[in-house]
Amino acid sequence: MKGFKQYQKFKDGGSLTPKQAIVAQCYECNGGSEGGEDCLGVTCPLYQYMPYRKGRAKRVQKELSVEQRAEIGKILKKGREALRLSSQL
Numbered sequence: 001m002k003g004f005k006q007y008q009k010f011k012d013g014g015s016l017t018p019k020q021a022i023v024a025q026c027y028e029c030n031g032g033s034e035g036g037e038d039c040l041g042v043t044c045p046l047y048q049y050m051p052y053r054k055g056r057a058k059r060v061q062k063e064l065s066v067e068q069r070a071e072i073g074k075i076l077k078k079g080r081e082a083l084r085l086s087s088q089l
Contacts, residue, residue, distance in 0.1 A: 003027025022049050 006024035010016055041047050
């Protein structure tokens, strides 16, 4: 059953990744019968991360152009400089 292994690892004192913890919580919340379906538990704070949620958008990795990367680099450089100056105060 999906989530059983992760839940058992947690119960045995093992550490879980965030994704494993969510799957284990889904398993536990559903009374140990996680079947890989949307539970429709919209009041659950983890529901937005539920791996079986209907209509869940897949992440799409965005390719950045050379210009976009350069602009982001400038912004980050300004931020690092401001942080360095504020820590000197």
